[in-house]
Amino acid sequence: MPRFDYKGRDQRGNAITGYLEAGSTDSVANQLLNSGVTPIEITENRPRPSLADRYRKWRARRRPKLDDMILFARQLYTLMRSGVPIIRALNGLADNIDNPYLQDVIRELVAGLESGLDLSSAMARHPQVFSDLFISMVRVGEHSGNLDAALLQLSEYLEREKETRDQIKTAMRYPTFVVVAIVIAIGVINFFVIPTFAGIFAKFDAELPWQTRLLVGMSNFMVEYWYVLAAGFIAGILAVRGWLKTQKGRLIWDRYKLKLPAVGIILHQALLQRFATAFAVTQRAGVPLIQGLTVVANAVDNAYVEQHINGMRTGVEQGESLTRTATQSGMFTPLILQMIAVGEETGAVDEMLDNIAVFYGREVDYRLKYLSSALEPILIVVLGAMVFILALGVFLPMWDLMAVARGG
Structure with a gap:
């Protein structure tokens, strides 16, 4: 039963406080009045929720x-x-x-x-x-x-949609780990390694090469103004997220990510697979063509592709064939256009779309298996550039200092 804290005055006018357990504030007020206390304030004393209660509430909102x-x-x-x-x-x-x-x-x-x-x-x-x-x-x-x-x-x-998403997540796990490791390494180098070498170089009062001065300057800036960089990073993330929620921002990003190296072609083929699968499902179920295109446009989860599918719907509404509108969209490969044309001629569009979905499903599976291999050269180049800059900035002045020490 809930517990209520109260403040009131007795028959002599003295202030009293206490608590009662009751079903409601009205019940508390009645009990107080019956005992000769005039209630002034009654508040429910709610216990602080436990961690388990908070978890249950979080799951209820999930x-x-x-x-x-x-x-x-x-x-x-x-x-x-x-x-x-x-x-x-x-x-x-x-x-x-x-x-x-x-x-x-x-x-x-x-x-x-x-x-x-x-x-x-x-x-x-x-x-x-x-x-x-x-x-x-x-x-x-x-x-x-x-x-x-x-x-x-x-x-x-x-189920097919979940399988594709899981494959993409699995394939991106290794590149994501490498990128995070690179970011951590950059932080460690700038906050701990370079300041140590900078102190050694300062003791010799030697002329440092520009590579070293650049590294030391970047390190000093990060050490002194890390809070500015952190605030700018957080503000940048919030700004980008806000921009992506706008119609224009989402359209630009959804178009750009289809052109990313190594990953863009996989995303494009996965979208074509999703389009073919969803369109086949609607056609097999008897959804009218125009309504089916509207549903598929919302199902692809890409504003750029959605725009082209809506353009196809407009063309069909104006009396054009599905093949013609698909060709004018410029979004689909010759294979898809040929299969749609055959499907329109034979009245088996859903079967042709199923064949398209199977083909691109295999293509996505194949490319996802070798995604890590495709990204490895890019990651190696990035790591190599970091090591090269670090070597030039740190070891060149050390060699100069060793030469000076030997000459001395």
Whole structure:
């Protein structure tokens, strides 16, 4: 029961303080009045939350990850395939899902269904959890009577998406580690190594080469004004993050990262795979072409590619063929254009898109396996340049000092 601290006056007008355990402030006030105390102030004494309570609250605010959505789609498909009514299936999922945030969302879906909404409309109330692709697929499945099949396609699509993301993360682990090690090494050299050598050089009062003067100057600046550099670094990160949240900033960055050495081609092919997979899923489910392009544009998660897909949608709305609009976009390779053209002629666009997704999936897998090997020359050049500059700056004056000492 909550504890309440109170301040009041007794029948003689004397100030008194204390605490009572009650269900509400009204209960405390009634108890005080019955005992002859006039309450002046009543405040609830809330205990400080424990670390475990804070962790539970943090988990409750944590939005579901891709793993959670895969599990949700796969389990809901299994339950519906087994003939379990949808409300009962969702209630069962709400009890078994580990993510508290998603549990609350599922219970709200149940409330929406009980109030007369269909599942896709209830999901549309939670765009932070369910993507446009997810909602569109569920809507088509409901209208066609094949909701379980739509959920199966969604789970398979999300599983492929997770596999690609995990591969990219694994491939970037080694380069990221090397870059972090380089940054740490630069800090150690500038804060500890160079100041030590600078003290030795100062004792001999010798003329230092420009490489050494440059290194010493940079080191002195970092040692004396490290707080300025730290503040500038943090401000720069916040500014870049704010810029990337703007429409123009995100468009520029999404276009530029597709041209990065070694990594850009992988990102481009992964986006083409995602486009083909999502587009095939929508076409196989019976989503209208224009609506399907809108859904796919939001699913690719790249503003630059999204802009081109929206341009394709505009062309289709004006009566042009899908192949022509794809060619005019300049975004797709000749292989994709040829496969789309064959699909339009044969009426099997979804099958051709599946073939495109399989091809680029293999290409992404191959390039990711050798990404570390492709980045190694770049990292070696960076490390070599650092060692060369350090050697020139530190060892040249030492050789001069040794020559002076021998001459002396």
